[in-house]
Amino acid sequence: MAGVRLTSRDIRSESRLVVVRALLAAGEASRNGLAEATGLSLGTVSTIVQDLLKYGIVTESRLLGGGIGRPTTGLRLNADRGRVVGFYLEDRYLEATVFDAALGELTTVEAVSDESVAEADGIIAWIDRTLDTALERAQAKREDVIGVGILLPGGMQRPVKAATAPDAIWLHLDRVRDTLGLPVVVDNPLKAIATAELWLGAGRRVANAVTVSLGFGVGAGIIQDGAIVRGATNAAGEWGHSLLAFEGRQCQCGRMGCVEAYVGVPGIRRTLAETAPDHPLAAEPEDAEGPEGFDLIAALADAAEAGDPAAVAVIDRSAHYLGAALADLVAILNPEVIALTGWAAWPTWRERVAPIVRRRVREDSPGDAAADLEIELSPSCGMEGIAAIALERFMRDIGLVTTRVIPAL
Numbered sequence: 001m002a003g004v005r006l007t008s009r010d011i012r013s014e015s016r017l018v019v020v021r022a023l024l025a026a027g028e029a030s031r032n033g034l035a036e037a038t039g040l041s042l043g044t045v046s047t048i049v050q051d052l053l054k055y056g057i058v059t060e061s062r063l064l065g066g067g068i069g070r071p072t073t074g075l076r077l078n079a080d081r082g083r084v085v086g087f088y089l090e091d092r093y094l095e096a097t098v099f100d101a102a103l104g105e106l107t108t109v110e111a112v113s114d115e116s117v118a119e120a121d122g123i124i125a126w127i128d129r130t131l132d133t134a135l136e137r138a139q140a141k142r143e144d145v146i147g148v149g150i151l152l153p154g155g156m157q158r159p160v161k162a163a164t165a166p167d168a169i170w171l172h173l174d175r176v177r178d179t180l181g182l183p184v185v186v187d188n189p190l191k192a193i194a195t196a197e198l199w200l201g202a203g204r205r206v207a208n209a210v211t212v213s214l215g216f217g218v219g220a221g222i223i224q225d226g227a228i229v230r231g232a233t234n235a236a237g238e239w240g241h242s243l244l245a246f247e248g249r250q251c252q253c254g255r256m257g258c259v260e261a262y263v264g265v266p267g268i269r270r271t272l273a274e275t276a277p278d279h280p281l282a283a284e285p286e287d288a289e290g291p292e293g294f295d296l297i298a299a300l301a302d303a304a305e306a307g308d309p310a311a312v313a314v315i316d317r318s319a320h321y322l323g324a325a326l327a328d329l330v331a332i333l334n335p336e337v338i339a340l341t342g343w344a345a346w347p348t349w350r351e352r353v354a355p356i357v358r359r360r361v362r363e364d365s366p367g368d369a370a371a372d373l374e375i376e377l378s379p380s381c382g383m384e385g386i387a388a389i390a391l392e393r394f395m396r397d398i399g400l401v402t403t404r405v406i407p408a409l
Contacts, residue, residue, distance in 0.1 A: 012048070013402040015040055016395070018226075019048050023058065023077055024103065025204050030064050030072040049075060055398050056081045057101070077102035082146030082394075083138065085131060086387045088189075089123070089152055089166055091116045096130045098138035099387045101146065103199070106138040120172040124179050131180065142182070147390030150176070150186045151382050153217075185386070185393045189213065190237040192385030194221025194228050197339055199388045201380045206336040210329055211380060212239070214322075214342030216265045217252075220329060240264065244325050262321040265343065269296055271317050276310035301348035312352075319353040323360025330365040330373060339378035350377055 015038075022037045023029055031049055035042045052058035061074040081101035088095045094111045111130050127150075135142060152166040169176060169186070177184045190213060197203045197211045203223050211221040218240035222229040229236045240260035241253050248257030249270060261267045273282040281299050303311035326338060338361075344353050354377065362370050395401040 010402055012051075013400065014226075015044060016048050016051065016400050017392070019045060019052070020057065020077065020395075021199055021204060023075060024199060028061055028064070028074045028076045030074060032072065033064075034075070051400060055400060057395065057400070079104055083135070083140045083144045084147045084149070084387045084390050084394075085134060085145055086383045086390070087127060087130075087148070087150045088383060088386075089127070089150060089169060091166075094126055094130055095383070096134040097383050097387070098134050098140060099384075101391065103384060103387055103391070105384075106140075107134060109134040109137060120169070120175065123169060124172070124176055127176065128179055145182050146394045147387075148180060148182050148184045149192075149386030149390035150184065151189055151192055151386050152186055153188060183390070183393055183397060185390050187386060187389055188234075189382040190219040190221045191228055191230065191234070192221075192382035192389065193341060193380055194223055194237070194385065195388050196380035196382065196385035197221065197378060198223050198226070198228065200384060201378050202337040202339050202374075202376065208333070208335045209337040209339060210333060210335045211339045211341060211378060212326070212329075212344075214263060214340065214344050218260045218264050218342075222333060223335075224333070239325070239329060242325075242328065244321065259321075259325040263318060263325065265296060267321075268300070268314065268318050268343075271321075272296075272300070272310065272314045275313050275317070279310050281311075297343045297346055297349065301346060304348055304352070315349060315352050316356060319356035320360055322353070323357040324364055326357065326375075327361050327364035327370070330361060330369050334369050335373065337374045337376065339376055339380065341378050341380060345377040345379075 018038050018040070019034055022034055026033065026037065029037065031042060031045050034049070035045045038045065049058060053060070056078050058075050059078040061076045064072050064074040079100035079102040083106070084099045084101065084103070086097045086099065092113045092115070095108065097108045098106045100106060109130055111126065113126070131148070135145070150169065152169055173184075173186055193213055194211045197209060202209045203226070207226045209223045213219050213221065220237045220239035222237055241251065241255065241258045243257050244259045244262055245257040249261035249267065250256055251258035251261040252266070253260070262271070269282065269284065272279055276282065281296060281303070300311045300314060304315055322344065329335070329338070343349055344357070354375070358375050361373065361375065392401055
């Protein structure tokens with residue numbers, strides 16, 4: 001909403017989301033408690049609560065004793081308002097998680113195909129079947145579902161070498177909606193992880209944060225002034241394809257020297273090959289983007305624990321690359337918190353990586369931009385985030401949210 005003057009209706013919309021997130025964090029709270037937690041006036045909170053009660057987003061619970069004076073009525077998110085289903089789709093893998101309306105996880109179903117599924121009809125039918133299976137396990141019906149969110153890798157996260165399941169769905173979103181017969185949102189993992197951080201992590205206490213996802217590809221989910229930064233074409237956050245080394249390593253996107261070529265899992269393997277060419281872990285696995293590829297992170301951790309000097313050197317070098325790249329984010333965005341997800345949070349890696357990263361960011365950031373910066377490891381995941389986006393979509397559909405850009409079908 002930058003550059004747009006907010007109306008009183010828009011301000012009320014934003015305040016509703018603030019109250020919902022505060023109640024999610026508290027679990028249960030009084031109107032007075034919500035006013036203290038959000039900084040909103042008691043009158044504003046009371047009006048917002050009436051709106052949320054009217055549409056069943058919030059429910060009254062029990063009397064809460066405050067120690068002095070009369071007990072007050074407690075409030076909580078109404079978990080029984082409906083069910084939200086999140087999907088994550090890859091070429092041969094589909095995961096579905098059912099949440100209640102308070103974002104409590106009820107059940108998860110995983111489905112694996114022996115062969116790559118790239119035809120739209122087959123993929124949509126696969127999603128439809130898996131939805132039924134997940135709802136059955138959660139003891140829910142399709143009419144209970146108030147929103148479906150689908151996580152799809154996209155943009156520059158990887159090159160399109162051939163038709164893949166995510167590619168097919170990006171091209172046939174209307175058919176997904178028509179087949180499921182439900183409200184659907186589709187987003188990429190970076191935006192979803194940032195949304196999870198906004199609802200469940202650092203975004204609860206600060207207005208400006210960056211969630212950095214570290215895996216085969218890398219990227220950054222950006223929160224500024226309490227909102228997800230999407231950019232003109234929903235492509236904001238492709239930090240992994242910013243320049244770390246001029247005329248450096250070849251990146252999978254085709255450029256030379258991208259951050260991803262150094263701190264993505266294939267880049268870490270490349271660092272090992274440069275450090276110790278004959279090391280048994282340096283060989284490229286047959287399925288570089290499958291579980292065997294991620295085994296490298298665990299294997300390097302085990303080797304470092306056993307005193308392998310090459311493994312120690314690679315972990316330390318990767319931490320320096322990461323710290324240098326994060327300093328650029330600090331220079332551009334000046335966040336209050338950087339939350340790291342992915343390989344930096346794995347055992348052994350986190351003990352060795354975090355101190356190096358913090359030191360490097362502090363030394364390389366301009367001026368005092370990193371003086372009060374917090375760098376933390378985050379458990380936030382994309383599935384929680386896409387469920388939160390679907391819940392925001394539901395609140396928009398019933399008229400409670402007016403200001404958010406939500407990638408809805």
